[in-house]
Amino acid sequence: MNILKNPFFEEAIDACRYFWEAGWGENHAGNLTYLLSDEQVQEIKEDEDVKKTAPTQIAMTFEAKELIGKYFLVTRAGAFFRTIHKHPEKDLGIVKVNEDSVDIIWGFENGTMRPTSEFPAHLLCHQARLKQNPENRLVMHCHPTHTIAMTFAHEIDEEKFTRTMWSLNSECVLVFPEGLGMLPWMVCGEGAIGPETARKMEKYRIVIWPYHGMFASGTSFEDTIGLIETVEKNAQVYMLNGGNIKNGLTEDQVKELAQVFGLWD
Ligand SMILES: [Zn+2]
Known part of the structure; x- marks a missing residue:
């Protein structure tokens, strides 16, 4: 299955589009993070695109130590809510939280871009x-x-x-x-x-x-x-x-x- 057919992706993409249409996400305004359930993490790990891509690790400092090991869908730094639906693989990413870094396991243009600041x-x-x-x-x-x-x-x-x-x-x-x-x-x-x-x-x-x-x-x-x-x-x-x-x-x-x-x- 195309990873983007996962219902939570569709909901995230629809939400971003809706916020822009409502006037609540102008220019670079707006960001969202969605915590994946254990079942969703399993599904993502089994996705062919995810399996064949090595995660990109980027340094980030966190205080939320209880969330280490969790996976999140995140919007990209500098994304436009208006156009996320046109290139979700660039404007959205799935990241795993580590002690002081994140692994980008899918999205952000193959890990070349960053999650929201x-x-x-x-x-x-x-x-x-x-x-x-x-x-x-x-x-x-x-x-x-x-x-x-x-x-x-x-x-x-x-x-x-x-x-x-x-x-x-x-x-x-x-x-x-x-x-x-x-x-x-x-x-x-x-x-x-x-x-x-x-x-x-x-x-x-x-x-x-x-x-x-x-x-x-x-x-x-x-x-x-x-x-x-x-x-x-x-x-x-x-x-x-x-x-x-x-x-x-x-x-x-x-x-x-x-x-x-x-x-x-
Ligand atoms: Zn703001």
Whole structure:
């Protein structure tokens, strides 16, 4: 079987295309990492293309020591979400995590290109989420327009931001009953923002980066994308009102929802 026919590849390629069409992955924005299950690792190892190619090893520094030996599907550094579907063997790669390097076992133009520079940050997020939910598989970074806009119009305070979101639509507390994490503005890239995002992911599945975008995580593409869509849709409603919200669900109504659906302990 062509390796790219594997359903998780198709889901990753579709997700990148969708994010670009939605305007959440402009230019080089956006990256994703997907943790392969043991069965998927086995299937990949048995793939003819993988078997005949020697892995390329590249040095990378990681703090996520619990993920050594795991395999991830990763987007390439500098990839355009707009065109990943045209040359996935260049823009996607399967890597195995070592102590301070990765083995590229497939993709990245035969191992000549690098995974996203945010890969170490993604791994820290995976490690944090797996402690909360062993079924977590995905970490995605994207630039959802209205969510970013809302960080200009709303106070940068995760508790207040969450309460506003919950007041906008009953689905919000149902989809993210744990709330939304948020960092202050920080320099993006390989510095402190990665460990800080991961620290937030010990509690939240979404971490908003003000004036930039978000990191989201989940057990599947559907789960993670659904979460992003819910935040983004309601940020859009907020911004359509110019951030001037007079009505909406009260705190008691949100509590009532949470009680009826058994969301909070
Ligand atoms: Zn970004």
